[in-house]
Amino acid sequence: MSPPAQRLAVGLRGVRKIFGDVVAVDGVDLDIRDGEFFAMLGPSGSGKTTVLRLIAGFESPTAGTIHLGGDEVSKRPPFERDVNTVFQDYALFPHMNVIANVEYGLKVKRVSKAQRRERAVEALRTVRLEGFEARKPGQLSGGQRQRVALARALVNRPKVLLLDEPLGALDQKLREEMQVELKAIQRQVGITFLFVTHDQEEALTMSDRVAVFNAGRIEQVGTPAEVYERPASAFVAGFVGTSNLIQGEAAESVLGRTGIYSVRPEKIRVDTHLNAEVPVGEHAAAGTVAEVVYAGAATRFVVDLDAGGRLIALQQNLQTSSMDVLKLRDARVRLAWRREHEFAIREDVPPGLVMDGPPTTVG
């Protein structure tokens, strides 16, 4: 419980937040390094926004401490914390035009008028909103408002930028552009980004590290690869990607072990030669194709295993065409994967998260 070292941008120790009888944050420990792009991923209501609000100072923790850049700030008001927030619902000032909104923080800090204008225009250019300076927030689309909110926070160059689903209202194309843009901005200015999203793909592609939230707790913290390849719990396996669990009798007969295991769909090979020899270092299981979903670049096979349970396999459409794969419905196949791609899942997961039926698919 010693205070976090100097190079930490944000440190949370045993943070709890209770609203009436709702436990929104239930004991969170988290260290975020300086200059890191950190994503908080989790389903709706899992406490992501509340953690952000605790760090920004809009709420005070029921228990625990919050450190920013080595200083304890748990009791400081928002205006004494060097962080800026991009709010989930923008929170733009309706009576000010776009440029006045963006300049607000600089004006408070008494930056000279000329410099203020220059930095605000620059920030608006970064979010591709040149020419909108004189509009009021009410005259902007949702995506444009979101970008103004981004510019308004960015322009202050805080030590830590808190972003609450900052790209949620953007269309796919702009969203991808802004993702690249955000990464570039973050590299350029070296600000620590703390990014909330419930889009797992966004979290995996953009961040240096990811924390997966569930019901006010952190289930796992790690690099995108760690979280994706080695989920610490069935919840993480299900929420980040497709969980594909092998458990119970199936685990015993296919893997020869007890426990719960998971294999990512893209690691599984679909084989129509049922009797071919299983290569060394691989596991294989026979089953019946229940569903074939053609998705352009790849095809998704849903296979009911003879040993029980159901797995999803993702195959690149290298040679096959849609006609060929669709014929495989109801066919007998064999699934095979390398042993190092199956990973054991912690069993102390809350009941209900591990399903015997079809695995959950997210995203």
Next chain:
Amino acid sequence: MKSPDRPAGHGGPVRRLAGMLHRRPYLRLSLLLSAPLLWLVVAYLGALAALFVAAFWSTNVFTGDVVKEFTWQNFQDLVTLDVYRTVMLRSVLVAVLVTVIDGLIAFPMAFYMAKMASPRTRRWLVIAILTPLWASYLVKAYAWRVMLANDGLIDWALGPFGAHGPGYGLPATVMTLSYLWLPYMILPIYAGLERLPDNLMDAAGDLGARTFRTFRTVVWPVAFPAVVAGSIFTFSLSLGDYIAVKIVGGKSQMIGNVVYDNIGVANNLPFAAAVATLPVAVMVVYLVAVRRTGALENL
């Protein structure tokens, strides 16, 4: 569908009327608005116009009959005679004071209700503010008369501090009017602040603004139109009042009393009309001034 044996009522008059209304939005609009428009034009604007016209008439001094000939005399008297100028200034002063006092009391109250109180407390406060509106104006004014009386409640309460109440007069009038019109200030401001999203204040704090700056740059501009709406009520209600001043105002006169006396005792309806146009003119000036601030656009 042209089949002759469709169910009865299908092409009935009601249906045809509905169809016609649907096709002719203009007809629909005039049906909807004809009654209120008629009321507005005849009863409301008509009365106002009659008032303006009457203001340029005069009365025969001997018979007391209204002489329907154009004259500026009434307005000349109003401007040149000291007594009317004083009454006029006094009325505006009282209205301004009442508005300022109500604003100062109402804003923190409304802010607390809209932004800080729990929903339960909020409900009770709204009820507490609305309840006095059900009591008769006269009862409330006389209640103040009793409280302000010599050795009344206010004297008694101030006694231990070696002070005594203001007695009857202008201060008493201002106090009574402030009490009477306070709900009309609180409710619009409360409604305005309700619409102010909480996270705007968070956002200002997040960008480094302290409490006072947040208030000045975010809360106040957003709430200002509501304050203006409230002030229109308190200002115009005070400006036209003549009963409270009679009950607690001692010998002071306001515009309303001049109008009242000219209709009754003096039987000079045209002069009363001329006096009555003054508050209207003041309100028009006030509204134009407010309009220039842009506050009305957000109402």
